[in-house]
Amino acid sequence: MTGAMARELAHLSDEAVVALAARSDEVAFAELYDRYGRVAYGLALRVLRDDALAEDAVQEAFVAIWRGAAHFIPERGKASTWILTLVHRRAVDLVRRENRRRTEPLDDAVLAATEGSAEDLAWLRLERERVQAALRQLPDPQREAIELAYYGGYTQSELAERLGQPLGTVKSRMFAGLSRLHELLDAPKGGTWQTTPFTS
Amino acid sequence: MADDAVHELTAPYALDALDPSEARAYERHLAHCERCQRDLATLAAGAVALAFAAPEADPPAELRGRILVAARAERPNVAPLRPRLSLRSNAARIVAVAATAAAVGLGVWNVVLHDRLSSSHQALRSVAVHGAAGSVLLGGRNEGTLVLTGLATPPAGKTYEAWVIDRGKAKPAGLFGGGKTVVVHLQREVPHGAIVGVTVERAGGAPQPTSAPFITSAKV
Numbered sequence: 001m002t003g004a005m006a007r008e009l010a011h012l013s014d015e016a017v018v019a020l021a022a023r024s025d026e027v028a029f030a031e032l033y034d035r036y037g038r039v040a041y042g043l044a045l046r047v048l049r050d051d052a053l054a055e056d057a058v059q060e061a062f063v064a065i066w067r068g069a070a071h072f073i074p075e076r077g078k079a080s081t082w083i084l085t086l087v088h089r090r091a092v093d094l095v096r097r098e099n100r101r102r103t104e105p106l107d108d109a110v111l112a113a114t115e116g117s118a119e120d121l122a123w124l125r126l127e128r129e130r131v132q133a134a135l136r137q138l139p140d141p142q143r144e145a146i147e148l149a150y151y152g153g154y155t156q157s158e159l160a161e162r163l164g165q166p167l168g169t170v171k172s173r174m175f176a177g178l179s180r181l182h183e184l185l186d187a188p189k190g191g192t193w194q195t196t197p198f199t200s
Numbered sequence: 201m202a203d204d205a206v207h208e209l210t211a212p213y214a215l216d217a218l219d220p221s222e223a224r225a226y227e228r229h230l231a232h233c234e235r236c237q238r239d240l241a242t243l244a245a246g247a248v249a250l251a252f253a254a255p256e257a258d259p260p261a262e263l264r265g266r267i268l269v270a271a272r273a274e275r276p277n278v279a280p281l282r283p284r285l286s287l288r289s290n291a292a293r294i295v296a297v298a299a300t301a302a303a304v305g306l307g308v309w310n311v312v313l314h315d316r317l318s319s320s321h322q323a324l325r326s327v328a329v330h331g332a333a334g335s336v337l338l339g340g341r342n343e344g345t346l347v348l349t350g351l352a353t354p355p356a357g358k359t360y361e362a363w364v365i366d367r368g369k370a371k372p373a374g375l376f377g378g379g380k381t382v383v384v385h386l387q388r389e390v391p392h393g394a395i396v397g398v399t400v401e402r403a404g405g406a407p408q409p410t411s412a413p414f415i416t417s418a419k420v
Binding site: 026029030033034037038040043045046054059062063066067077078081085087088089092121124125127128131132135146149150151153154155157159168174175177178179180181182185 | 208209210211212214215216217218219241242243244245246247248249250251252253254255256257258259260263264266267268270271272274
């Protein structure tokens with residue numbers, strides 16, 4: 001249940017809801033959480049593999065979203081990209097701080113899926129399947145580089161060492177993998193990027 | 201760093217795979233490099249897709265409430281429309297923020313707040329209590345919730361009773377027991393200037409307090 005007032009926001013774009021949150025509208029902020037909290041938590045848990053740390057990462061990211069909503073410029077990128085970028089950054093910051101990264105391959109089995117309301121999750125599931133299908137089309141070295149970096153929280157230098165490849169090769173694989181992924185998913189042109197300070 | 205080398209940092213930057221000093225250097229470059237801004241828009245969209253591919257997991261229900269509390273503590277009642285904030289209300293606000301921050305640690309509290317915040321725009325204030333650790337939280341329609349921590353179980357045959365005490369008159373507002381975290385939704389409104397008190401009464405409660413309250417709140 002998200003309350004009657006929040007539901008009135010359901011027809012608004014993410015960008016419009018961020019604009020409301022920027023005016024300290026708590027209901028709008030809660031709506032953003034209702035839209036992206038679940039993806040955010042799944043992502044944070046994937047990176048951190050610890051419930052409590054994942055919650056911390058999501059909470060810190062959403063507070064940063066609340067704090068930074070007024071500085072979000074819709075012309076420069078999608079709100080969902082901005083939100084999930086902040087979540088990912090917090091998760092990576094935490095995983096590096098906690099030094100929780102393991103050396104064995106990532107194992108999805110430890111993160112057994114749990115059920116939520118099927119209706120609410122339909123879109124999310126479709127999106128997940130679509131991205132996973134696109135990932136399977138990438139050449140293995142490209143997929144490995146972007147997955148280890150994004151989910152594993154490794155820096156490019158750590159990855160180069162881990163993969164036994166020159167840094168330049170790792171960077172090229174990341175570039176090619178992300179470009180191809182974007183192409184496969186046919187994401188709309190995002191315009192120019194909006195800088196979010198790394199340390200936020 | 202040579203310009204060509206900096207351009208190559210776009211993909212690792214999109215994946216958050218730079219160390220902090222590299223990231224700062226890249227951001228300085230990004231601010232005036234249109235090529236990198238274009239590349240990053242594409243590569244960041246690719247990176248964010250990976251977020252959606254992560255395994256599905258249910259966030260705990262109380263996380264939502266905790267985030268809303270944290271956000272409010274961060275920017276409480278931002279008041280651009282109220283230029284006449286007095287010193288007193290500023291002080292009250294600081295107290296409320298401190299109390300809210302303290303309450304964030306309480307698991308049960310999150311559930312309470314989750315319900316209230318998710319369904320209303322109403323202002324939430326908090327006043328301190330004396331005699332126990334805790335606070336009284338107030339919603340917009342004078343609704344009050346008493347949150348106490350580390351309250352001993354009342355003696356056998358006894359109960360705690362909450363009172364709303366307004367202009368010298370005490371009215372019963374609910375019975376409750378002890379516990380690590382006690383959340384009491386007060387059964388009557390808490391008008392401005394009233395206080396909330398707690399006494400020990402015989403099981404079943406009393407129509408009027410039989411002793412002075414051993415827990416009292418500040419005026420709300």
